Amino acid sequence: MNAVYMLGIITNRGMRDKFIQFFKMHNIHITLTALGEGTANSAVLDYLGIEATGKTAYFSFVTWDTWKLLKKDLYTQVKIDIPGRGIAFLVPLSSVGGKKTLQYLSVGQELSIEEESSLQNTEYELLIAIANAGYIETVMDAARSADAPGGTVIHAKGTGAVHAKRFLGISLAEEKEMIFIVVRTQQKNSIMKAIMEQAGPTSPAGGIVFSLPVTSTAGLRVLEEES
Secondary structure, eight states: OOOEEEEEEEEEGGGHHHHHHHHHHTTOOOEEEEEEEOOOOHHHHHHHTOOOOEEEEEEEEEEHHHHHHHHHHHHHTSOTTSTTSEEEEEEEOOEESOHHHHHHHTTTSOOOOOSSOSOOOOSEEEEEEEEETTOHHHHHHHHHTTTOOOOEEEEEEEOOHHHHHHHHSSOOOSEEEEEEEEEEHHHHHHHHHHHHHHHSTTSTTOOEEEEEEEOOOSOOHHHHHHO
8 A cells, every 4th residue: 555644854954955855856846844943951952962953844745655765765864863863753644635635745656546544443633734825714714614623823835836736726825824623533524625615726725635643632622522
């Protein structure tokens, strides 16, 4: 099975140029970049021999075959095992809002299209909608129309505008908003459908949406009280 996964990489901001070349080398065209700060205390930093520094989080989409090659090169070329250099993690996508969106996310990689991932029996799902900057409320209004709870927004920069035109038939701005919404699994399809219909690729929001399985939660008070 060559399903699609979301790849997350968190590293120091000074590694930007190296990772841009790294993604190109592995034929990864769609990435989202967000800035952050490390949270390690001074004792940990002293132990690792590094200074407190700004972080960059990269999110991209890879097949399992791509990941096998990429993981090896993370060690041999990026030296990600050096303390303080960074971390990488992989999360399976459980569903995607349309085949064109799936083709756009995985452009350039061999892909086996399947309806759902093997992690179907989770109680919650994390919906991630990616839209043009300035359209947060459009996406959230669409989600709320299908009874979604509130979301969390991360500002990011994206790549892959050329491929968006090819697969989605639209031009995407570089500035992006990533909206994270945790929902019950039985709500997922209706909320994703509402987002695609009201804020999807053919709308000014230019939104795409996919979901990740959530195996455990804490603090979802409103959802827990309803049950």
